[in-house]
Amino acid sequence: MLHGHNVIGFDTTKKGTETYQSFSTLQGATLPGSFHIATDEEIEAAIAKAVAAFGIYSKTSFQQRAVFLETIAEEILQIGDTLLERTHLESGLPLARLTGERDRTMNQLKLFAALLREGSWADAVIDTALPDRKPLPRSDIRRLLQPVGPVVVFAASNFPFAFSTAGGDTASALASGCPVIVKAHSSHGGTNELMASAIQAAAKKTGMPDGVFSSLNGEGATLGQRLAMEPAVKAIGFTGSYRAGMALYATVTQKRKEPIPLYAEMSSINPVVLLPETLAAKTNETAAAIAASMTLGVGQFCTNPGLLFVIKSQAADTFAESLVSALSNAAAGTMLNQAICTSYYKDRNKVKQVAGVKELYSGNDESTSYKASPTLFAVSATDFMVNPSLQDEVFGPCSMLVICEDKTELEAALNSLHGQLTGSLFGTTEELTAFTATIDILQQKVGRLIFNNVPTGVEVCHAMVHGGPFPSTTDARTTSVGTEAIRRFVRPVCYQDCPQHLLPVYLQNANEAGIMRKVNGVYTRDAIV
Numbered sequence: 001m002l003h004g005h006n007v008i009g010f011d012t013t014k015k016g017t018e019t020y021q022s023f024s025t026l027q028g029a030t031l032p033g034s035f036h037i038a039t040d041e042e043i044e045a046a047i048a049k050a051v052a053a054f055g056i057y058s059k060t061s062f063q064q065r066a067v068f069l070e071t072i073a074e075e076i077l078q079i080g081d082t083l084l085e086r087t088h089l090e091s092g093l094p095l096a097r098l099t100g101e102r103d104r105t106m107n108q109l110k111l112f113a114a115l116l117r118e119g120s121w122a123d124a125v126i127d128t129a130l131p132d133r134k135p136l137p138r139s140d141i142r143r144l145l146q147p148v149g150p151v152v153v154f155a156a157s158n159f160p161f162a163f164s165t166a167g168g169d170t171a172s173a174l175a176s177g178c179p180v181i182v183k184a185h186s187s188h189g190g191t192n193e194l195m196a197s198a199i200q201a202a203a204k205k206t207g208m209p210d211g212v213f214s215s216l217n218g219e220g221a222t223l224g225q226r227l228a229m230e231p232a233v234k235a236i237g238f239t240g241s242y243r244a245g246m247a248l249y250a251t252v253t254q255k256r257k258e259p260i261p262l263y264a265e266m267s268s269i270n271p272v273v274l275l276p277e278t279l280a281a282k283t284n285e286t287a288a289a290i291a292a293s294m295t296l297g298v299g300q301f302c303t304n305p306g307l308l309f310v311i312k313s314q315a316a317d318t319f320a321e322s323l324v325s326a327l328s329n330a331a332a333g334t335m336l337n338q339a340i341c342t343s344y345y346k347d348r349n350k351v352k353q354v355a356g357v358k359e360l361y362s363g364n365d366e367s368t369s370y371k372a373s374p375t376l377f378a379v380s381a382t383d384f385m386v387n388p389s390l391q392d393e394v395f396g397p398c399s400m401l402v403i404c405e406d407k408t409e410l411e412a413a414l415n416s417l418h419g420q421l422t423g424s425l426f427g428t429t430e431e432l433t434a435f436t437a438t439i440d441i442l443q444q445k446v447g448r449l450i451f452n453n454v455p456t457g458v459e460v461c462h463a464m465v466h467g468g469p470f471p472s473t474t475d476a477r478t479t480s481v482g483t484e485a486i487r488r489f490v491r492p493v494c495y496q497d498c499p500q501h502l503l504p505v506y507l508q509n510a511n512e513a514g515i516m517r518k519v520n521g522v523y524t525r526d527a528i529v
Contacts, residue, residue, distance in 0.1 A: 002033040002086075004189070006042050007196040009049040009211040010204060015039050020217070022189045025092045025334050025341065025370035035189035038216040043226060049211025050150035050179040051232045056209040058147045058177040061505070062122075062513065065175055066113035068206045072166060073106035075198035075205075086190040091160050092334035092370070097297070098161070105161040108168055108460045112175040115462075115483045119515025121145070123492070124506050126519045128528065139497045142507040145490040147177030149234030152227045155185040155192060156239035157336050158300045163480075164188065165195035165215060168460075169237030169263075172485035174212070178235070182215040183224055187337045189217065220244065228252055228262075235261050235489055239302070239480065242267040242393070242471055249474055263488045265480050267393045268421040268472040269306030270455040271414065273442065275427035275435060278452075280315035284322045286426060290399070291326035291374075293454035298333035298372050299397030300340065303422055303455040306393065308401045309381075309410055320401055324361040324376060327397075332363060332371040335396065341370045344396035348375050351400070354390060356383030360401065372396045378403060381413040391418050407438070414441045419469025419476065422448045422455040445469060447476065 004019065005012040014036035021030040038046075076083070084098050091098075115121050122145045129140035151173040155164035162168060165182050173180045184192035196215035203212050216223060221244070227233060228251045236252065238245055245266035252262045272290065279286060293305050310316040335341040345367050351357055356379050363373020374397040381404040384390055390400065404410040423446035425432065425439060432439065432451070443449055447468030458466050464482035467473045473480075478488050500508055506515055509528035516525055 002190050002193055004033055004035040005193070006036065006038045006046075006217055007200050007213070007215040008042055008045050009053070009214055010200065013042055015042055020186055020189065020219075022090045022187060023338060024089045025337060026089060028370065031089055031190065033190055035184075035193070035217045037218045038223065043216060043223075046181050046211075046214035046216060047150070047230050047232050049214065050181055051211075053179045053209040053211035054147070054149055057179055057212050060177065060208075062116040062119055064206070065177065066116040068202060068208055069109045069113040069116075069171060069175060071202040071206050072199050073109040075202045076102065076106055076166060076195065079194050079198060083191070083194050086194065087160050087188065090188045090191055091336050093160070093297070093336075101159060101161045104460060105166055108162070109166070109171050111460060111483060112171050112486065115486065116175055119506065119513055121483065121486055122506055122515070124515060124517040126507060126517060126528065128520060129497070142495045142498065142503065143492055144495075144504050144507050145487070146493045146504075148489055148491050149178060150181060150232055151178045151489055152181050152183060152233050152236045154183045154224060154236070154238040154240060155188065157185055157187055157340065158297070158302070159239075160185070160188045160191050161195070163239045165192050166199055168481055168485055169239070170199075173235075173237065173489045176486050176489040178489045179212045180214075181227065181233075182213075183220075183227060184215055184217050186217075186220060192217075221247070224248060225251055229256060231256075231258065233260065236263065237480065237488070238262060238264040240264075240266065245474065261488070262474050263478055263480065264474040265302060265421070265467070266471055266473065268302055268468065269391060269393055270303050270420055270422045270424070271307040271309060271417060271442070271445075272305045272424040272455065273309045273410070273414070273426070273438065274319070275425065275431045276311050276313055276315060277431050278427045279310060279319055280313070283315055283319050287319055287322035287326055289454055291323055291330060293456045294327070294399050295330045295333070295374055295397045296456050298335055299374070300336055300395060301456050303458060304397075304399075305424070305455055306399050308399055309404060309413060310401065311404050311406060311410055316403065320360060320378065327361050327374040327376055328363075330374050330397070332366045332373040333397070335370050335372050338370065340395060341367055341372060344372050344394065344398070347392070347394040348396070348398050351377055351390065351394060354387050356380060356387070357390070374398070376401065381405065381409045385413055385416045407435070411438055411441055414438065414445065417445045419472045420446045421466060421468045421472045422446055422450055424450040424453065424455050426452050447472070447479070
């Protein structure tokens, strides 16, 4: 049974009278359960508890945090089908997809637990004292990554598990030693409550401090801006629209007395370059792969292939025909929520009005049933380069074929791109070698280069980069997926001539945890004797 409360550390409260309900695009109606919007008192309580918890939680051992994360995964699994069924109704996503996403969410919690136990992520560096060095002695200097403080996480609409309440931002922040306050997504009230309850239960079971995790309900802009202005908040993880992301960015960089980092993933249209020989040899196969990627999850992925670059040829014409055929056989799919569905049809209609754009395929408008049909546009590279609006994201199953006269124009078009999460190239080994300059241009625009595969699908692993140059994110040096995400919520702290017993345990000579450290320029797990 859902209670509609806010999770404030170990407490659950619903002090306010204002509520909202989740709307199901599957049912075309609001769902049972009212969720109480957090009051000022509840927001202040969550902040105060996070501040108090930080003093304790930041000093917990990596092992203690690892057990906490693994217990969260266990608690999520214990919710069972209740979680899947509620999220299915709130998001419109099929149960099979949600089952896989739940597994991904649990697995990334376990991955961070393994990272913590291994320990080298903390970048422990020790330069021991050289008292006899001439002309000047060297002090004992040691460095370790330390948590920054309370973190606010904004839950995402398109991944109700993996990028939301217990998703990658929360997992990496908790792993780093930072308490987390989640701003629940208003479309997923029930999902958030169930997930937040699982995290709360795990915190209690593992002896974590009261306030290590809280979850607040509220209207996006109002609650989000309020949390962004809180002096005690030291970093923010965000996945969402460019408009909302930039509003938060303005707040944390310009309105706060102390600017803080906002790690926002905002907008990407993920260019795909289809080189001539491969396109000619695998026309239908490539078209089928692109169509499947475009329509996966009704196109509601941040890695949806929104731009397809080809060099003018008969193979390119045949490819376009094959892609149109594949898209025409794709059924319209239910979108995540009303606002996203409305925006999809509005934004694709804007594209139709741009000079030089030709509509190759557009399914029926099924917005009244909250469904989206795929759309394919075509434009010359010349028109593409003079119309910056064609780089605006159309969130849904929509893509654009950019037709280039030759390699030179292809490279010019790629040079005009904004920053992206991914860039894909389809080509033979010989073609890719001949197009190394093209690859170099694309590399400067993206966070992940993909060869002979579509951009949808993000592996959660150590090497993954899910980030990219602006406006795909606000910080191209970071990733929101994979273990490197932990570095967003830590900062290096240096200890000079610090007594052994006052040093963090991971910098003490004994190295009882056995982590990898750089000691006097050499990596070792050995103790310092």
